[in-house]
Amino acid sequence: MHAVIPYVTAALLFGLGVYGVLRRRNAILVLMAVELMLNGVNLIFVTADATIRSALVGVQVEAWAYPNGEPHAGAVFALFVIVLAAAEVGVGLAIVLQYYRLRQAVVVDEVALHHEPHPADEQVAS
Amino acid sequence: MTVADALLLALGAVAVGSGFLVVTSVHLVRAGLYLVISLGAIAGLYLVLGAELVAWVQVLVYVGAVVVLLLFAVMLTRAPIGASKDLDRPATPALLIGGGVGLGLAVLLVDAFRWTIYPQAETGTAERMGEQIFGAWVLPFEVLSILLLAALVGAIVLSRPDLGARRPAPVTADVSSEASVPETAEG
Amino acid sequence: MIFGTLLVGVPLAVGLVGLLLPPGDGDRSRRRAAAALGIAGAAISLAVTVFLVLVATVFPRHSANDPIEFSHRWVRIGDLDITFGFSAGAAALYVALAVTIVALAVQVYSVAYLHDDPRYAPYAAQVSLFTGAMLLVVTANDLVLLLVGWEVMGACSYLLIGHDRRLPEAPRAAVKAFLVTRVGDVGFLLGIAILGVSAGTFQISEVLAHDYSPGTLTAALVLLLAGVAGKSAQFPLHTWLPDAMAGPTPISALIHAATMVAAGVYVVFRLYPLFDRSPAALAVLGVMAAITLLLGALSATAQDDIKRVLAWSTVSQIGYMTGALAVGSPGAALFHLLTHAAFKALLFLAAGAVIHAVGTNLMSRMGGLRRHMPVTFWSTAIGLGALAGLPPLAGFWSKENVLVAAAHATDGGGATPVWVAWLVWIAALIGVAVTAWYATRLLLRTFFGVARAGEDDWSIGFDDARYDRGSARPHDPPRAMRWPVILLAVPAALLGLVAYLPAFRSALELAGPHLDVAVLLPLALLVLGAGSSWWLWHAAPGTDPAVVFGRARPVFAAGFHLDAVQERLVVRPVRALAGLLKTVDERVVDAAVEGTGTTTTRLGTLAAAAHRAALPRAAVAVFAGALLLGVVAAWWGAAS
Numbered sequence: 030m031h032a033v034i035p036y037v038t039a040a041l042l043f044g045l046g047v048y049g050v051l052r053r054r055n056a057i058l059v060l061m062a063v064e065l066m067l068n069g070v071n072l073i074f075v076t077a078d079a080t081i082r083s084a085l086v087g088v089q090v091e092a093w094a095y096p097n098g099e100p101h102a103g104a105v106f107a108l109f110v111i112v113l114a115a116a117e118v119g120v121g122l123a124i125v126l127q128y129y130r131l132r133q134a135v136v137v138d139e140v141a142l143h144h145e146p147h148p149a150d151e152q153v154a155s
Numbered sequence: 156m157t158v159a160d161a162l163l164l165a166l167g168a169v170a171v172g173s174g175f176l177v178v179t180s181v182h183l184v185r186a187g188l189y190l191v192i193s194l195g196a197i198a199g200l201y202l203v204l205g206a207e208l209v210a211w212v213q214v215l216v217y218v219g220a221v222v223v224l225l226l227f228a229v230m231l232t233r234a235p236i237g238a239s240k241d242l243d244r245p246a247t248p249a250l251l252i253g254g255g256v257g258l259g260l261a262v263l264l265v266d267a268f269r270w271t272i273y274p275q276a277e278t279g280t281a282e283r284m285g286e287q288i289f290g291a292w293v294l295p296f297e298v299l300s301i302l303l304l305a306a307l308v309g310a311i312v313l314s315r316p317d318l319g320a321r322r323p324a325p326v327t328a329d330v331s332s333e334a335s336v337p338e339t340a341e342g
Numbered sequence: 343m344i345f346g347t348l349l350v351g352v353p354l355a356v357g358l359v360g361l362l363l364p365p366g367d368g369d370r371s372r373r374r375a376a377a378a379l380g381i382a383g384a385a386i387s388l389a390v391t392v393f394l395v396l397v398a399t400v401f402p403r404h405s406a407n408d409p410i411e412f413s414h415r416w417v418r419i420g421d422l423d424i425t426f427g428f429s430a431g432a433a434a435l436y437v438a439l440a441v442t443i444v445a446l447a448v449q450v451y452s453v454a455y456l457h458d459d460p461r462y463a464p465y466a467a468q469v470s471l472f473t474g475a476m477l478l479v480v481t482a483n484d485l486v487l488l489l490v491g492w493e494v495m496g497a498c499s500y501l502l503i504g505h506d507r508r509l510p511e512a513p514r515a516a517v518k519a520f521l522v523t524r525v526g527d528v529g530f531l532l533g534i535a536i537l538g539v540s541a542g543t544f545q546i547s548e549v550l551a552h553d554y555s556p557g558t559l560t561a562a563l564v565l566l567l568a569g570v571a572g573k574s575a576q577f578p579l580h581t582w583l584p585d586a587m588a589g590p591t592p593i594s595a596l597i598h599a600a601t602m603v604a605a606g607v608y609v610v611f612r613l614y615p616l617f618d619r620s621p622a623a624l625a626v627l628g629v630m631a632a633i634t635l636l637l638g639a640l641s642a643t644a645q646d647d648i649k650r651v652l653a654w655s656t657v658s659q660i661g662y663m664t665g666a667l668a669v670g671s672p673g674a675a676l677f678h679l680l681t682h683a684a685f686k687a688l689l690f691l692a693a694g695a696v697i698h699a700v701g702t703n704l705m706s707r708m709g710g711l712r713r714h715m716p717v718t719f720w721s722t723a724i725g726l727g728a729l730a731g732l733p734p735l736a737g738f739w740s741k742e743n744v745l746v747a748a749a750h751a752t753d754g755g756g757a758t759p760v761w762v763a764w765l766v767w768i769a770a771l772i773g774v775a776v777t778a779w780y781a782t783r784l785l786l787r788t789f790f791g792v793a794r795a796g797e798d799d800w801s802i803g804f805d806d807a808r809y810d811r812g813s814a815r816p817h818d819p820p821r822a823m824r825w826p827v828i829l830l831a832v833p834a835a836l837l838g839l840v841a842y843l844p845a846f847r848s849a850l851e852l853a854g855p856h857l858d859v860a861v862l863l864p865l866a867l868l869v870l871g872a873g874s875s876w877w878l879w880h881a882a883p884g885t886d887p888a889v890v891f892g893r894a895r896p897v898f899a900a901g902f903h904l905d906a907v908q909e910r911l912v913v914r915p916v917r918a919l920a921g922l923l924k925t926v927d928e929r930v931v932d933a934a935v936e937g938t939g940t941t942t943t944r945l946g947t948l949a950a951a952a953h954r955a956a957l958p959r960a961a962v963a964v965f966a967g968a969l970l971l972g973v974v975a976a977w978w979g980a981a982s
Contacts, residue, residue, distance in 0.1 A: 038167035044257015049178030051249035116306035
């Protein structure tokens with residue numbers, strides 16, 4: 030099989046995910062784009078596992094530093110990534126819902142990353 | 156061009172196509188459903204590449220749980236069911252960077268692998284995967300379970316209704332003061 | 343050696359101690375202490391000088407021309423030594439004698455003149471300091487030491503002109519005096535530097551013996567002449583002297599008549615062997631002298647303020663001295679310096695008495711004082727006669743010497759170019775007539791005619807803060823003011839006769855006075871000048887004889903408007919330059935310094951604002967950075 034096909038697919042998925050993160054205004058859509066990115070990465074892991082593993086047939090395992098020599102390491106990593114994605118979505122959506130409770134909307138534009146200065150502090154600082 | 160290749164091409168096209176629709180659709184719910192299709196295609200890719208366990212876990216967890224959670228959130232945040240116009244921010248930076256990343260990575264990978272043919276690898280069955288997970292990767296596995304616990308607790312804490320209030324609650328008067336605190340969120 | 347140090351050291355020490363005394367505001371005992379200190383200092387200096395003169399002339403150790411000399415190395419700067427050297431030749435001692443006598447007279451006079459001055463102690467101390475500095479200039483054997491004395495004199499002159507703070511014009515006049523002389527002092531310093539560095543030493547005896555290249559010598563001497571012009575109020579740096587009359591009259595007598603303005607002449611006299619070798623420098627000096635002579639004399643003819651007449655007269659008379667130097671007769675210059683010290687100091691002190699009595703400086707408000715102030719009248723008459731050159735008063739002999747020297751130089755043969763000698767001689771002759779004219783005018787307007795100052799019992803209602811209008815009737819001054827005037831009248835009358843003493847003549851290298859037909863020309867001019875002035879007075883009594891000049895009168899009165907020229911050519915550009923520099927300092931230098939602070943603050947605010955970007959923008963930034971890094975890494979990897 031030509032390994033370049035899944036690789037390119039994964040690259041395109043990752044690119045689409047980045048595009049989605051930077052373009053979408055709704056927080057949940059941003060999370061969906063993040064899922065796309067994670068899946069792209071997973072695909073690369075699995076493809077690499079298949080290709081490199083097959084290329085390493087006949088090589089002594091101990092000759093390679095751990096964990097590169099482990100069989101199915103890429104697939105195992107992909108599993109771990111899925112678990113992490115699940116955890117991330119859970120916490121992320123909890124935050125989004127809490128934010129929705131405060132603001133009645135989940136528009137990413139209005140999320141201020143800095144602490145809004147207290148009016149008295151502002152006068153002192155200026 | 157073997158069967159595997161054809162399958163890879165087809166499934167890859169489906170995945171990329173629906174992924175494209177996820178990030179460009181103006182319907183919120185349809186975006187979620189397109190995500191389902193994309194994730195499913197990716198699961199199919201996993202199968203072709205020989206990672207069986209990963210494929211089924213993908214379907215179970217990603218498609219079954221994560222996307223459902225996302226759709227729940229869509230509904231809980233009263234997202235418009237029909238088309239909504241202001242879902243998107245300006246396109247230029249996103250196009251530049253997203254396009255740059257995607258195409259850059261693609262070029263890199265094509266340059267690395269070219270049209271090399273790799274033989275089919277042995278499938279990652281549950282048995283083999285289990286050997287690895289509980290063998291070489293047991294420590295990360297345990298840590299992951301702690302992480303899941305933390306995520307669970309965190310999600311519960313973050314969902315508390317009185318999270319916006321800023322007064323320290325005294326230990327004994329917890330019950331009475333909670334009742335008198337005005338809801339900062341709803342209404 | 344001891345006496346040399348005493349001569350200079352006593353007045354300096356007295357001055358410094360006196361500056362530590364409290365000003366003595368209204369307290370008679372304090373004023374007495376300060377006055378006593380000042381008088382004692384001057385008296386001691388006089389005694390020392392007299393002693394040294396006796397030693398030098400009556401008991402000559404070697405020949406009369408050998409100076410009492412000693413030197414001691416003081417500072418070494420690189421290759422050059424600066425010595426603490428004294429050289430009291432006979433000529434220097436005569437000048438020192440004149441300085442100490444006038445200083446003592448002024449100290450005594452000031453006690454009465456400034457009897458109501460709240461700041462008498464610093465005044466007396468500054469006068470002592472000044473005396474010490476002048477004596478230092480006179481007796482120094484080292485150019486740098488001379489420069490020190492020169493500068494201290496300038497500082498004291500500034501302080502003393504501006505002494506009376508209640509006058510609005512005094513501080514301005516003090517600053518003007520200081521700045522104009524400073525301009526000259528720059529040249530003076532450069533000249534001294536060139537002389538000293540070329541010779542490898544600053545000792546005057548060695549500088550005089552050194553063989554300079556003509557170009558260096560001329561350059562150095564012309565620069566020195568700048569300082570001389572400034573200090574001795576010669577054209578074009580003379581503009582400060584008439585305004586300096588805002589200072590108290592005793593100061594005008596001491597500094598601006600007898601001593602400081604003569605210091606420039608003395609320096610040229612001292613360095614004359616060098617000037618002799620440079621015809622160019624002598625030509626510059628001669629032209630300067632001729633212009634100053636006529637300028638001063640003509641300006642004096644139209645002044646209303648009695649002190650200003652005397653100030654312009656000083657300018658003119660010093661022009662005689664510098665003219666004598668230019669035509670190759672330093673002895674004649676020094677002789678005139680001594681007689682001038684006597685009669686000009688006399689005139690100023692007498693004018694002070696008049697001002698004290700009448701309450702105003704202006705001659706248009708004086709008149710008919712002869713009856714009420716006889717002592718002052720006769721003293722002034724003697725002084726004015728000496729000024730005009732009336733035989734047998736002192737001024738006649740010294741002016742005669744100058745004219746003879748100038749006439750002699752027109753024959754050529756000396757270092758002076760012949761045209762310079764002609765210029766000086768003709769200017770000096772015209773000057774004789776004009777001097778006589780204004781001297782007569784002053785005498786007539788002040789002492790003769792109708793009394794314009796009030797003789798009544800009621801006093802005029804203007805409040806001149808300086809003067810005490812005790813009684814309405816003008817009277818001769820009190821004892822402390824009268825006796826210095828009387829005592830100064832003696833040398834003003836008789837000093838000229840010392841030209842007959844061979845010891846004096848050889849000390850100054852003076853030619854003996856020969857009274858031949860050539861004397862008649864200046865006498866005739868004197869009679870012409872005095873006579874025309876008197877005739878104009880007689881024809882229209884009470885009016886100012888100067889009205890005969892018609893439209894030229896305001897030009898003369900304003901000193902040929904040279905003040906305005908100076909203002910335009912120098913003061914305004916310098917002020918503009920100073921303003922420009924101030925703006926540059928504020929906008930560029932300060933702004934650069936402050937700018938680093940404000941720029942840093944602004945950059946910090948910018949960075950803070952960048953950090954406060956909202957989520958989407960932050961996300962874009964992060965991804966863009968990652969893309970960039972990835973591209974760079976890939977490129978690098980591909981390249982290597």
